[in-house]
Amino acid sequence: xxxxxxxxxxxxxxxxxxxKDLNFMENEFQVRDDDIFNVTYPKSGTTWVAxxxxxxxxxxxxxxxxxxxxxxxxxxxxxxDTVEILQNKKEIPxxxxxxxxxxxxxxxxxRSKAKVIYTVRNPKxxxxxxxxxxxxxxxxxxxxxxxxxxxxxxxxxVPYGSWFDHVTGWLELVGKxxxxxxxxxDLYWDLRGSVLRISKFLGKKFDNAVIDSIVEHATFKSMKExxxxxxxxxxNVYMDQDKSPFMRKGVTxxxxxxxxxxxxxxxxxxYREKMHDCTVKFPWDR
Ligand code: A3P
Numbered sequence: 057x058x059x060x061x062x063x064x065x066x067x068x069x070x071x072x073x074x075x076k077d078l079n080f081m082e083n084e085f086q087v088r089d090d091d092i093f094n095v096t097y098p099k100s101g102t103t104w105v106a107x108x109x110x111x112x113x114x115x116x117x118x119x120x121x122x123x124x125x126x127x128x129x130x131x132x133x134x135x136x137d138t139v140e141i142l143q144n145k146k147e148i149p150x151x152x153x154x155x156x157x158x159x160x161x162x163x164x165x166x167r168s169k170a171k172v173i174y175t176v177r178n179p180k181x182x183x184x185x186x187x188x189x190x191x192x193x194x195x196x197x198x199x200x201x202x203x204x205x206x207x208x209x210x211x212x213x214v215p216y217g218s219w220f221d222h223v224t225g226w227l228e229l230v231g232k233x234x235x236x237x238x239x240x241x242d243l244y245w246d247l248r249g250s251v252l253r254i255s256k257f258l259g260k261k262f263d264n265a266v267i268d269s270i271v272e273h274a275t276f277k278s279m280k281e282x283x284x285x286x287x288x289x290x291x292n293v294y295m296d297q298d299k300s301p302f303m304r305k306g307v308t309x310x311x312x313x314x315x316x317x318x319x320x321x322x323x324x325x326x327y328r329e330k331m332h333d334c335t336v337k338f339p340w341d342r
Contacts, residue, residue, distance in 0.1 A: 064160055066217040069195035071294075073134050078160070081134055085142070085162045090149045091170035092258065094130055096216065097222045098155050099185035100177035101240040103302075107274045107285050108132035108243075109151045109173075112255055116262065116269035123224050125284050133162070155216045158225035169234055173254060174226045177240035178340040179219045180311035180323060183209050187314070188300040194293060206319060208333075210326045220330035227336055241339035243310050247271050276306035 060067035063078045094109055096102040103126060110121045110129045120129060131141045134152035142150060147318065154161070165172075177185075187205050189197035199205035205214075236257045243250045251270050252300035255262055261290025262270075272278060279285040280303040287295050287302045295302060315323065 058194060060197075060215055066157060067213075067215045068134065068214050071195055072132070073136060077136050077138060078134060081138055081162060082158070082160055083163060085138060085164065087162050087164040087168040088150065088172045089169040091168070092149045092151050093133075093165075093170060093172045094151065094175070095161075095172055095226060096153075096155060096175045097177075097182060097219050099182045099189060101175045101238075101243060102153060102155070103285065103287075104240070104243060104274065104279070105173060105175050105238065106153055107279055108149070108251060111270040111273055112251075112258060112260060113149070113151060115260075115268045116266035116273075118269065118273045122282060122284055123273060123275060125289055143277060145238055157217055157222050158228065162312040171234045171236070171258065172226075172229065173236045173238055173257070175238045175240060175243075176223055176338060178308065178311070178338070179209075179327065180315065180320070180340075181240070181308060182219060182247060183323075184311050184314045185304065186214070188304055189302075192296045192302075194295070196202070203319065204313060206323065210323065218330075220327075224331070227334065230336060239337070239339055241308050244306075245276065245339075276303065279303055280306075284293070 059070040061070045061073065061075060061078075062068075063075060068078065092109060094102065094105045096105070106126045106129065107121060110126070111118065114120050128141070130151040130153045131137065133142070133152050134156050137143075142152065183206060186209070187199055187202050190199050190205065202240075208214050209219065212221060216222060227237070228245075230237055236254065238250065238254065248267060248271050251267055251274070255267070273282075280301070283289055288297065292298070
């Protein structure tokens, strides 16, 4: 049965991590200056950015992305394998994925020049994606209903805590040279421009053919067909893709097909209250 493991007030999916791992991650894991972090709140485009980072790392050559699963290419920071896989990793840079809120993230990040790409998505679309993911994945509790999950989401009673706290916590780094704020919506509406922006942030200058290759292999269609990117390698007991595919719809604005008018108004009210002091304007705010 799915259980969460609470660590300093935040629930983590139990199957993938222990308290010891989390304590190690926060207090002992040594971030290196050349590390590249792919940080997100769940269902915000984590896998998409992991794919883009892999392809940037290989200068657009898709061989790595097509032969090695994404969880080995861009492993999880908050994982039982952190020590084994990350500490002993020889490759430079290390590409690392994480959902950890800023306040619990490795303390050694503050002393390093490691680069962080933080990807945000319209929280209404995050909630819809999370709803389907919770139904198909063993890591998340099966939601009673969409409305029930929405109430939990709004109060932060979900794994990795409140979306609002997660986003505002990481946004404290906006303006730092080693922090790039990215959005799912930018990826969706302008994948090429986003790939260029991420590449530039990582100090890479590519010719058009390389950019074309990165874009081609990071499209929804390519990733849906690539079992190294779409979690099809995982047995059904972990992710039952017959219930809902991991690469589900891959669009912006799917929330309009799921929220009632009342739910949307309630969500907007909480959003306005919680994001009142946020000066960043997101694509969905415009
Ligand atoms: P949907 O459930 O809305 O389809 P994460 O990787 O953070 O768990 O996010 C998963 C979401 O990102 C899913 O959203 C998935 O379809 C979407 N996604 C992953 N790769 C994508 C791509 N190349 N293009 C568009 N959406 C993508």
